[in-house]
Amino acid sequence: MKKYLYYSLLFIFLVLLFTNCKKKNAVRIYDINRYKSLHQIVETKKLVLGTTINPVSFYYYKDGYAGFEYEIAKYIAEKLKVELEVLPVSNDSTLYSLLQRGEIDLAASNYLSLNHSYPYNFSYTAPYYKSNLIAIIFNQDTLKSNSIKHLEYSKIMIPTSDLEHIPYNKMKEIYENHYDVLLDDSSSSFELMRKMIRKDSVALITWDYLFKLSNLEDLSRIQTFKINTDCNMSFLTSFDNHTLIDTVNSIISSLMTTNKYQDITNRYFTSHKILTLDEPIDKTKSNKKNRYKMGSISKFDDLFKTYAKQYKFDWKLVAAISFKESNFNPEIESPYGASGLMQLMPETGKKFGADSLFDPAQNVKAGVGYLSYLRSYWQKKVEDSTQVMYFVIASYNSGQGHIIDAQKLAKKYGANPNVWFDNVELYLSLLMEPKYYKDPECKLGYCRATETINFVRNVNSKHQFYIDNNK
Numbered sequence: 001m002k003k004y005l006y007y008s009l010l011f012i013f014l015v016l017l018f019t020n021c022k023k024k025n026a027v028r029i030y031d032i033n034r035y036k037s038l039h040q041i042v043e044t045k046k047l048v049l050g051t052t053i054n055p056v057s058f059y060y061y062k063d064g065y066a067g068f069e070y071e072i073a074k075y076i077a078e079k080l081k082v083e084l085e086v087l088p089v090s091n092d093s094t095l096y097s098l099l100q101r102g103e104i105d106l107a108a109s110n111y112l113s114l115n116h117s118y119p120y121n122f123s124y125t126a127p128y129y130k131s132n133l134i135a136i137i138f139n140q141d142t143l144k145s146n147s148i149k150h151l152e153y154s155k156i157m158i159p160t161s162d163l164e165h166i167p168y169n170k171m172k173e174i175y176e177n178h179y180d181v182l183l184d185d186s187s188s189s190f191e192l193m194r195k196m197i198r199k200d201s202v203a204l205i206t207w208d209y210l211f212k213l214s215n216l217e218d219l220s221r222i223q224t225f226k227i228n229t230d231c232n233m234s235f236l237t238s239f240d241n242h243t244l245i246d247t248v249n250s251i252i253s254s255l256m257t258t259n260k261y262q263d264i265t266n267r268y269f270t271s272h273k274i275l276t277l278d279e280p281i282d283k284t285k286s287n288k289k290n291r292y293k294m295g296s297i298s299k300f301d302d303l304f305k306t307y308a309k310q311y312k313f314d315w316k317l318v319a320a321i322s323f324k325e326s327n328f329n330p331e332i333e334s335p336y337g338a339s340g341l342m343q344l345m346p347e348t349g350k351k352f353g354a355d356s357l358f359d360p361a362q363n364v365k366a367g368v369g370y371l372s373y374l375r376s377y378w379q380k381k382v383e384d385s386t387q388v389m390y391f392v393i394a395s396y397n398s399g400q401g402h403i404i405d406a407q408k409l410a411k412k413y414g415a416n417p418n419v420w421f422d423n424v425e426l427y428l429s430l431l432m433e434p435k436y437y438k439d440p441e442c443k444l445g446y447c448r449a450t451e452t453i454n455f456v457r458n459v460n461s462k463h464q465f466y467i468d469n470n471k
Contacts (some may be wrong), residue, residue, distance in 0.1 A: 037243060038080075038244045046085050047083070047084050048105045049084060055446055055448075059444075060399055060444045062398065068269070070108070092150075105244065106125070126234060133163075135205055137223045147421045157203070159188055165207075192204055212269050282328075304318045310368070314373070317389070318367070318371070321371075325341070341360055344363060352370050390420035394456050402452070409442065429449045431449050432449050432450070
């Protein structure tokens with residue numbers, strides 16, 4: 001009897017085990033195959049892009065969106081005549097999971113497509129950007145070799161956080177003949193570039209497009225050469241969603257032959273020059289371009305005065321912001337969608353009553369209304385009125401969320417969260433580094449901080465110039 005009971009229990013256990021394994025396997029396969037077909041995407045009028053927040057794929061700019069891969073996805077959505085929905089996530093693993101569950105149609109993360117370890121689970125679209133590794137040589141007068149294998153340097157620095165998706169055999173090929181290779185897993189390429197500018201006998205290996213974004217291209221005594229890796233940047237999607245893949249590939253191939261593609265590429269992979277402070281006008285010169293009528297700044301002064309008075313602002317500060325944003329051009333539109341004298345994003349314009357951003361009166365009214373809104377927020381957070389205006393100007397340029405993130409970081413690391421220069425300003429600059437923009441305190445992630453930091457300084461300088469010369 002006991003023997004019979006033993007075999008019965010064993011049989012039941014094996015049946016349950018086998019059934020459970022089948023269920024798990026079925027769930028796994030079902031998850032991998034779950035996706036929206038092209039027909040369903042068109043029918044629902046929505047294409048969902050999953051992305052991490054980084055300088056290349058996607059980031060928040062002012063009150064809108066920006067990013068190279070985001071722009072490519074937006075073009076694809078426009079061609080499909082559907083809305084693009086963006087789902088930002090914190091890491092690549094989450095993107096893989098969302099793809100498996102069919103919650104996103106395309107996945108973007110600037111290093112994602114370099115890792116081909118998921119060939120059975122996912123498919124790669126046609127490439128829309130070809131990238132290579134680059135060797136950056138600091139403080140070397142002459143480049144004696146054009147091959148990494150023959151360089152005679154005491155150190156080679158490799159930021160593994162930026163190169164984690166490079167296959168091991170390719171990484172080994174890069175440094176196998178060198179005895180002093182430092183694999184840095186705590187610093188980004190940008191951090192290492194700044195640290196190494198004044199150091200001799202050092203080579204840094206990183207991506208060519210990161211160097212282009214570093215603002216270092218024009219510095220003397222920095223030499224570079226390409227390491228042929230030919231890594232293609234592309235979207236990931238479900239491995240058997242063939243109709244969507246074929247259509248996306250066709251759209252990408254068509255896009256890459258257009259001027260629009262060149263515009264997008266130049267926008268994101270050309271270094272942005274750092275703005276300089278205004279030089280004071282030489283009053284001894286008779287150049288009429290540099291001469292102002294007493295009390296006059298531009299032909300829009302009446303608009304600045306009217307709406308500045310309505311919201312209790314210094315009209316010369318509003319003029320300084322307008323000059324730095326648009327150079328007093330009411331018809332200008334930025335590549336990111338900001339328009340008019342005050343360079344407002346469409347959603348911001350609507351929120352503050354502007355039906356047409358190219359109408360100077362509507363634009364200025366909405367712009368000053370937005371400044372007033374920002375002032376109301378920062379007056380509750382910062383006591384000193386002068387500091388409040390620095391926070392307002394910074395928020396106007398980059399978006400309020402980035403400045404809130406920088407303030408939280410300043411407080412976390414012991415700086416003064418209520419002082420802009422050398423305090424919150426410093427932590428805003430660190431939002432260009434993964435270590436900081438991935439901090440749980442930061443809700444909006446990466447920020448193009450250099451632009452904002454210089455914008456505050458330039459507006460402050462121009463405002464003071466207007467005060468001194470237009471009394």
